[in-house]
Amino acid sequence: MTPLEKQRRHDNMAAIHSKDTKPELIVRKYLFARGFRYRLNHRRLPGHPDIVMRKYRTCIFVNGCFWHGHEGCKYFTMPKTNTEFWQKKITRNKERDQQQKARLAEMGWHCITLWECELKPKIRLQTLTALEYTLNGIFLKNHAKPYVLPQDHLDMAAESLHTTDESDR
Numbered sequence: 001m002t003p004l005e006k007q008r009r010h011d012n013m014a015a016i017h018s019k020d021t022k023p024e025l026i027v028r029k030y031l032f033a034r035g036f037r038y039r040l041n042h043r044r045l046p047g048h049p050d051i052v053m054r055k056y057r058t059c060i061f062v063n064g065c066f067w068h069g070h071e072g073c074k075y076f077t078m079p080k081t082n083t084e085f086w087q088k089k090i091t092r093n094k095e096r097d098q099q100q101k102a103r104l105a106e107m108g109w110h111c112i113t114l115w116e117c118e119l120k121p122k123i124r125l126q127t128l129t130a131l132e133y134t135l136n137g138i139f140l141k142n143h144a145k146p147y148v149l150p151q152d153h154l155d156m157a158a159e160s161l162h163t164t165d166e167s168d169r
């Protein structure tokens with residue numbers, strides 16, 4: 001292994017195994033170590049996405065399970081006191097999340113949401129690997145162009161000329 005490869009491996013491992021790191025930081029460290037480049041909290045995009053990857057036309061939101069009301073998640077339980085207040089607040093947050101994503105989609109951005117609970121040490125690697133896979137899939141889709149063989153193209157043109165000739169007769 002070259003020193004650079006060693007460092008990269010170390011960075012990957014650190015990103016995967018570090019505990020008590022802010023979820024967003026875990027994602028950023030992993031992506032950077034894997035060679036992805038990004039911008040942070042893009043001010044001009046709706047919702048100020050946590051991570052913006054222009055090359056992939058993708059915004060990544062790293063959501064706290066409580067504040068963004070992660071449905072069916074054990075880290076999202078309504079507080080027993082002031083329940084109505086919290087319910088309203090979280091419902092509003094969720095609505096805003098939806099609106100911002102809809103606007104980003106209209107602008108041609110892909111949106112990926114990662115939840116705090118998906119970045120807990122036990123399932124972190126699985127989540128990040130899936131993220132990388134998704135990003136690569138998006139890149140391929142964005143850059144796929146219908147490919148026409150030059151010869152096919154010429155044949156088609158010749159054929160249509162021929163047809164015209166015949167109908168003229």
Ligand SMILES: [Zn+2]
Nearest residue numbers: 065070073117
């Ligand atoms: Zn969750």
